[in-house]
Amino acid sequence: MAVRVDQGLVMLSDTRTNAGMDNIARFRKSFTYEVPGERAITLMCSGNLSITQGVKTVLSRAIKDSAHDPEIETILNCPTMHRVAQIVGEAMCAMQNRYRNTIEMQGAAADASILISGQRKGGKPRLYLVYSAGNFIEATADTPFFQIGEHKYGKPILDRIIRPETSLEDAVKAVLVSMDSTLRSNLSVGMPLDLTVIERDSCAFGIRTRIEADNEQFAMISQSWSAALRKGFESLPNVLD
Amino acid sequence: MAVRVDQGLVMLSDTRTNAGMDNIARFRKSFTYEVPGERAITLMCSGNLSITQGVKTVLSRAIKDSAHDPEIETILNCPTMHRVAQIVGEAMCAMQNRYRNTIEMQGAAADASILISGQRKGGKPRLYLVYSAGNFIEATADTPFFQIGEHKYGKPILDRIIRPETSLEDAVKAVLVSMDSTLRSNLSVGMPLDLTVIERDSCAFGIRTRIEADNEQFAMISQSWSAALRKGFESLPNVLD
Numbered sequence: 494m495a496v497r498v499d500q501g502l503v504m505l506s507d508t509r510t511n512a513g514m515d516n517i518a519r520f521r522k523s524f525t526y527e528v529p530g531e532r533a534i535t536l537m538c539s540g541n542l543s544i545t546q547g548v549k550t551v552l553s554r555a556i557k558d559s560a561h562d563p564e565i566e567t568i569l570n571c572p573t574m575h576r577v578a579q580i581v582g583e584a585m586c587a588m589q590n591r592y593r594n595t596i597e598m599q600g601a602a603a604d605a606s607i608l609i610s611g612q613r614k615g616g617k618p619r620l621y622l623v624y625s626a627g628n629f630i631e632a633t634a635d636t637p638f639f640q641i642g643e644h645k646y647g648k649p650i651l652d653r654i655i656r657p658e659t660s661l662e663d664a665v666k667a668v669l670v671s672m673d674s675t676l677r678s679n680l681s682v683g684m685p686l687d688l689t690v691i692e693r694d695s696c697a698f699g700i701r702t703r704i705e706a707d708n709e710q711f712a713m714i715s716q717s718w719s720a721a722l723r724k725g726f727e728s729l730p731n732v733l734d
Numbered sequence: 735m736a737v738r739v740d741q742g743l744v745m746l747s748d749t750r751t752n753a754g755m756d757n758i759a760r761f762r763k764s765f766t767y768e769v770p771g772e773r774a775i776t777l778m779c780s781g782n783l784s785i786t787q788g789v790k791t792v793l794s795r796a797i798k799d800s801a802h803d804p805e806i807e808t809i810l811n812c813p814t815m816h817r818v819a820q821i822v823g824e825a826m827c828a829m830q831n832r833y834r835n836t837i838e839m840q841g842a843a844a845d846a847s848i849l850i851s852g853q854r855k856g857g858k859p860r861l862y863l864v865y866s867a868g869n870f871i872e873a874t875a876d877t878p879f880f881q882i883g884e885h886k887y888g889k890p891i892l893d894r895i896i897r898p899e900t901s902l903e904d905a906v907k908a909v910l911v912s913m914d915s916t917l918r919s920n921l922s923v924g925m926p927l928d929l930t931v932i933e934r935d936s937c938a939f940g941i942r943t944r945i946e947a948d949n950e951q952f953a954m955i956s957q958s959w960s961a962a963l964r965k966g967f968e969s970l971p972n973v974l975d
């Protein structure tokens with residue numbers, strides 16, 4: 494999930510992939526690109542892993558090649574975040590064109606989606622959702638967060654908390670308790686988590702960390718939230734009178 | 735959703751059906767059958783509406799016909815709740831056999847599922863989930879609640895609250911706040927709600943009521959829960975220090 498509030502951007506992903514219940518693995522789904530002070534970008538992927546890894550390889554190869562040939566356009570040297578979304582969309586489209594038919598002939602799903610959040614110097618913090626067809630939408634004040642992958646369990650708390658004026662601190666707490674709910678209810682989502690935070694106009698990562706299963710701060714948030722929910726539930730008015 | 739706790743059974747359904755976003759209607763999904771003091775049964779349906787209405791018609795016709803011919807077996811005169819589940823499963827199977835192929839030829843989904851909760855005199859409170867194939871499972875102490883239809887948004891709070899020892903009062907509150915979360919996050923779920931409660935060994939409905947959109951008690955639960963969540967959220971420890 495990714496959140497855009499007035500104070501900046503917060504991105505959180507898990508690391509569990511599955512090709513059926515009996516085929517579970519751990520893969521990073523969050524990838525960061527940074528020229529500190531100039532731009533910071535997080536990509537988060539869901540859906541067909543071969544497709545999203547392919548997209549990432551195309552983007553990374555362009556960055557590597559641009560070291561020798563500055564004419565090559567990359568997500569780190571292109572003029573705007575909007576152009577970043579286009580470049581990711583084009584790479585998505587190329588991968589879908591190459592593999593979609595053969596993947597579907599095997600009875601598998603080729604769909605994938607990618608969240609892009611970031612800011613470049615002189616621009617605003619942006620959050621995009623790129624679909625399988627390479628088209629994309631941008632988060633707005635009306636809808637300041639996106640979720641991809643298993644999103645339903647964790648959506649109610651984001652619906653209640655996230656507004657443009659929500660503080661960065663509260664946005665981080667909200668994505669953590671949202672993920673905590675999803676972790677409890679769905680085995681296809683699993684620790685560790687990857688968290689990134691880009692403070693507005695810093696154009697750099699304030700936080701870029703992996704939260705392991707034994708992370709004390711996450712355990713504290715999880716336990717505090719459980720206790721708060723239980724206390725809140727106990728304070729509800731009686732209905733059977 | 736339906737909950738079986740030590741103190742009895744709680745069932746809650748919404749009333750919104752849809753055949754696409756632009757084709758929304760209101761239909762009762764919860765049906766009650768009662769011989770007060772002898773047995774009380776709630777059925778709740780989801781999935782293809784023509785299938786579940788067909789099942790209900792078969793069950794109701796048998797009850798009507800049995801008034802003249804007591805030899806006819808119905809869910810109100812059969813010996814056990816287990817047999818009730820079999821009878822519902824047989825009606826489901828007959829409807830699927832009659833319509834499934836033609837429904838699927840039209841590109842529509844024929845799947846349906848039915849929750850059955852109830853108690854007959856001399857038996858225990860039972861909760862069953864009947865699938866499209868007519869087979870069924872029963873709720874146990876390990877899994878004391880079932881949800882059908884749009885279940886994900888409202889599952890985390892049930893996962894946290896519902897245990898066999900949960901009071902009937904708390905079970906009612908839990909299904910109401912669970913539904914409240916689902917109502918907020920998904921347009922395919924809508925008011926009014928149908929709530930039934932069967933207290934253990936009463937073999938009768940303690941509560942059998944429709945909760946309309948302007949119901950003050952539900953509004954109070956909804957607002958109290960919002961306030962409790964916000965207060966709980968505000969009490970979480972800081973993570974960005």
